[in-house]
Amino acid sequence: xxxxxxxxxxxxxxxxxxxxxxxxxxxxxxxxxxxxxxxxxxxxxxxxxxxxxxxxxxxxxxxxxxxxxxxxxxxxxxxxxxxxxxxxxxxxxxxxxxxxxxxxxxxxxxxxxxxxxxxxxxxxxxxxxxxxxxxxxxxxxxxxxxxxxxxxx
Numbered sequence: 739x740x741x742x743x744x745x746x747x748x749x750x751x752x753x754x755x756x757x758x759x760x761x762x763x764x765x766x767x768x769x770x771x772x773x774x775x776x777x778x779x780x781x782x783x784x785x786x787x788x789x790x791x792x793x794x795x796x797x798x799x800x801x802x803x804x805x806x807x808x809x810x811x812x813x814x815x816x817x818x819x820x821x822x823x824x825x826x827x828x829x830x831x832x833x834x835x836x837x838x839x840x841x842x843x844x845x846x847x848x849x850x851x852x853x854x855x856x857x858x859x860x861x862x863x864x865x866x867x868x869x870x871x872x873x874x875x876x877x878x879x880x881x882x883x884x885x886x887x888x889x890x891x
Contacts, residue, residue, distance in 0.1 A: 739871045739890060740865055741874055741886065741887070741889075742887045743862045744860065744862070745859065745881075746882075747772065751862060751881070754878055754883070757881065758866075758877055762870065763865075763866045767864060768865075771861045796835075797838055798834075798835030799832065801838075804831060805827035805828060805830055806828035808827055810824035871888060
């Protein structure tokens with residue numbers, strides 16, 4: 739049976755490996771793999787096949803709508819009329835909203851890229867006999883595993 743688990747990179751993974759070895763699982767049947775963290779910059783513009791949940795369009799659409807209404811109201815008094823001034827207001831509002839989001843996500847949010855909460859850093863794979871599987875699983879949970887899965891071999 740194969741048992742997969744994930745851990746934060748801490749002393750608890752060493753304690754878990756030692757405890758599993760004391761149960762009778764040999765070193766050759768234990769594999770610990772550290773995960774690589776993302777190093778490339780996230781893309782701000784989404785494509786059809788990839789989206790990350792960040793939208794630069796929302797604030798621009800809302801501010802564009804507000805500026806369009808204001809431009810239309812003022813356009814009744816001005817020379818070009820309400821339609822042209824409404825379109826001008828919508829374009830200016832959209833650009834302002836887009837720039838606010840762009841600056842917020844590119845400059846301010848860039849410093850806060852650290853993930854909050856616990857995240858997996860090491861994957862532990864253990865090959866063990868079926869009769870030891872429940873004990874090994876309990877040992878992994880006792881040593882603060884973030885997740886455990888069993889696979890019949």
